[in-house]
Amino acid sequence: xxxxxxxxxxxxxxxxxxxxxxKTLSSLLSLISKIRRFDNKGRGIYRIHEAFKLYFTLINIIxxxxxxxxxxxxxxxxxxxxxxxxxxxxxxxxxxNISLVAFVxxxxxxxxxxxxxxxxxxxxxxxxxxxxxxxxxxSITSNWHNIISAFRLIKVPNIxxxxxxxxxxxxxxxxxxxxxxxxxxxxxxxxxxxxxxNTLSQIMYNLFVTSIDMSFKMDEALxxxxxxxxxxYKIYKRIGKVEFFYSIINIIIILGFFIL
Amino acid sequence: xxxxxxxxxxxxxxxxxxxxxxxxxxxESVAIIGPNGSGKTTLLRFLNGLLDIKKGEYIFDGQRIDxxxxxxxxxxxxxxxxxxFVFQNSDNQLFCKTVFNEVAFGLFQFDxxxxxxxxxxxDCFKLLDIEHLKERVPYTLSGGEKKKVAIASTLxxxxxxxxxxxxxxxxxxxxxxxxxxxxxxxxxxxxxIICATHDFEYFKGVFxxxxxxxxxxxxxxxxxxxxxxxNKEFLEQNNII
Ligand SMILES: Nc1ncnc2c1ncn2[C@@H]1O[C@H](COP(=O)(O)OP(=O)(O)OP(=O)(O)O)[C@@H](O)[C@H]1O
Ligand SMILES: [Mg+2]
Numbered sequence: 224x225x226x227x228x229x230x231x232x233x234x235x236x237x238x239x240x241x242x243x244x245x246k247t248l249s250s251l252l253s254l255i256s257k258i259r260r261f262d263n264k265g266r267g268i269y270r271i272h273e274a275f276k277l278y279f280t281l282i283n284i285i286x287x288x289x290x291x292x293x294x295x296x297x298x299x300x301x302x303x304x305x306x307x308x309x310x311x312x313x314x315x316x317x318x319x320n321i322s323l324v325a326f327v328x329x330x331x332x333x334x335x336x337x338x339x340x341x342x343x344x345x346x347x348x349x350x351x352x353x354x355x356x357x358x359x360x361x362s363i364t365s366n367w368h369n370i371i372s373a374f375r376l377i378k379v380p381n382i383x384x385x386x387x388x389x390x391x392x393x394x395x396x397x398x399x400x401x402x403x404x405x406x407x408x409x410x411x412x413x414x415x416x417x418x419x420x421n422t423l424s425q426i427m428y429n430l431f432v433t434s435i436d437m438s439f440k441m442d443e444a445l446x447x448x449x450x451x452x453x454x455x456y457k458i459y460k461r462i463g464k465v466e467f468f469y470s471i472i473n474i475i476i477i478l479g480f481f482i483l
Numbered sequence: 484x485x486x487x488x489x490x491x492x493x494x495x496x497x498x499x500x501x502x503x504x505x506x507x508x509x510x511e512s513v514a515i516i517g518p519n520g521s522g523k524t525t526l527l528r529f530l531n532g533l534l535d536i537k538k539g540e541y542i543f544d545g546q547r548i549d550x551x552x553x554x555x556x557x558x559x560x561x562x563x564x565x566x567x568f569v570f571q572n573s574d575n576q577l578f579c580k581t582v583f584n585e586v587a588f589g590l591f592q593f594d595x596x597x598x599x600x601x602x603x604x605x606d607c608f609k610l611l612d613i614e615h616l617k618e619r620v621p622y623t624l625s626g627g628e629k630k631k632v633a634i635a636s637t638l639x640x641x642x643x644x645x646x647x648x649x650x651x652x653x654x655x656x657x658x659x660x661x662x663x664x665x666x667x668x669x670x671x672x673x674x675x676i677i678c679a680t681h682d683f684e685y686f687k688g689v690f691x692x693x694x695x696x697x698x699x700x701x702x703x704x705x706x707x708x709x710x711x712x713x714n715k716e717f718l719e720q721n722n723i724i
Binding site: 372441 | 528531560564570572575576577579589592593620622623636
C-alpha cells in the first residue's frame with residue numbers, strides 16, 4: 224500500500240518562465256507592506272496627531288498659493304527642508320525624488336513663460352515644488368486611517384469614514400489571502416503553470432466568495448458587539464509636546480504670510 | 484438560563500445539527516466537544532442568536548429567542564450585551580482601526596462616560612497582557628495577538644454568558660495558561676462559560692460539564708466533565724481522541 228510514498232520520485236521537471244506568478248507576488252507583497260506601514264508607531268514627526276498635520280498642511284498650501292512674497296516663500300522652503308531633515312532615511316529619498324519630479328515638470332510647463340515676460344514664473348515653480356513636498360511629507364508620515372478620521376472634524380458622517388476604513392481592511396485581508404494562494408500555487412506547481420489565466424480566474428473566484436463571506440461575518444461581529452446603527456468613534460491619541468512644537472512652528476509660518 | 488429544545492438545522496441541504504436538546508444553568512462552565520465538522524461553531528452561532536431557528540426552540544433566561552425577538556433592535560442589543568462571543572476566526576471579528584477602539588467599540592454603543600470606558604479597556608488590556616498593542620491596527624497583528632484582542636473586546640462588555648469558539652488556537656503556552664486561569668476566575672465571579680474546544684484535556688479543573696457532539700451531529704454525552712475525560716474508551720470510539 225502506498226509504495227510510491229516510500230521511494231524517491233524520478234521525473235524530469237519542466238522549468239519555464241515563472242514571471243507571471245513572480246510579478247503578481249511581488250506586487251501583492253508591496254501592497255501588503257504598504258498597508259502594514261500604517262501600523263508602525265514611529266517617533267518625532269511620525270507621531271504628530273494627524274488632524275494637526277492635515278489642517279496645518281492645508282492652511283500652508285492655501286496661503287502659499289495666495290502669496291507672491293519672496294521671503295514668505297523662502298520661509299516655507301526652509302520649513303520643508305527642516306521637515307525633510309527630521310524624516311527617516313528611506314523617506315528622505317522618496318521625498319527628494321518626488322520633489323525633483325515636481326520641479327522638473329513644473330519648470331517644463333511654466334518655465335517658457337518666463338521668456339515672454341512672466342516675472343513670477345520662478346516663484347510659481349518653487350511654490351508648486353514646495354506644495355507637493357508638503358503634501359507628500361504629510362502622507363508619508365501619517366497613518367491613512369487617522370487621516371481619514373481627521374476629516375471627521377469637518378463633519379463627514381462617521382458611517383462614511385467607517386466604510387473607508389473597512390475598505391482598507393478588506394483590501395489588506397484579501398491581498399494577504401491572494402498572496403497565500405499564489406505562494407501555495409508557486410510551491411505546488413514548481414514554477415510551472417499550464418494555464419495561468421484559467422488559474423487566475425479560479426483565484427479570483429475564491430477571493431470573491433471569501434469577500435462575500437467576510438462581509439457577512441463582519442455583520443455578525445458588529446451585531447455581537449451591540450452595534451445598532453449609529454456610529455460612535457473616538458481617536459485614541461493624546462496631544463503632547465510634539466504637537467505643541469509643531470503648532471508653534473506652523474503658526475510662525477502662518478504669521479509670516481501676514482507680516483512679511 | 485439557556486435551554487435548547489429539539490433544535491435541527493440544515494445549511495445548504497446538509498444536516499448540521501440533528502435534534503439537539505440541552506440545558507445550561509446560570510454560572511455553569513461547559514465544554515462543547517466534537518470532531519471537526521460536527522457542528523460546534525454552528526451551535527454557538529445559534530446560542531448567540533446569529534442564525535434563524537427554523538425547527539426547535541431556544542430559551543434564554545425565560546425569554547424565547549425567535550425571529551420576533553431578533554427583529555426587535557433594542558432587545559437584541561441588550562441580549563448581545565449579556566452574551567459575549569469570541570469567534571473561531573478572529574479575522575472576522577476585528578474591524579476597528581486601532582486595538583484601543585476595537586476593545587472600546589462595544590462600550591461606545593452604550594451611554595457610558597469616556598473615563599469609565601477607558602478604565603475598563605485598560606483593565607481588559609491588563610487581563611490579557613496586550614497593553615503594548617493599543618495603537619496597532621488589529622488586522623495586521625499576528626494570529627495569537629488577534630485572538631487575545633478578540634477576547635479582550637468581548638470581555639470589555641462584561642457579558643453574563645461568555646461563549647468562546649476554540650480560544651486556544653494559535654496561543655503560546657504562557658498565554659494559554661493565562662487564559663485558562665482567566666476562564667476559571669470569570670467562572671468564580673459567577674459568569675456562565677461555554678467553550679468549544681479540542682484542547683479539553685488542557686482545561687482540567689475549569690469545566691464542570693461537557694456536551695459531546697458526534698460526527699452524526701447528535702448529542703451523545705451531556706454530563707460531568709471529569710468522568711468524560713476518564714472514559715477513554717468512549718472518547719476513542721467517537722473519534723475524539
Ligand atoms: N454556510 C454553510 N453552508 C453549508 N454548510 C455549512 C455552512 N456552515 C457550516 N457548514 C457545514 O456544517 C458542518 C459543521 O460546521 P461547523 O463549522 O459548525 O463545524 P465545527 O464543529 O465547528 O468544526 P471545527 O472543529 O472544524 O471548527 C460542516 O460540515 C460545514 O461544512
Ligand atoms: Mg468550529
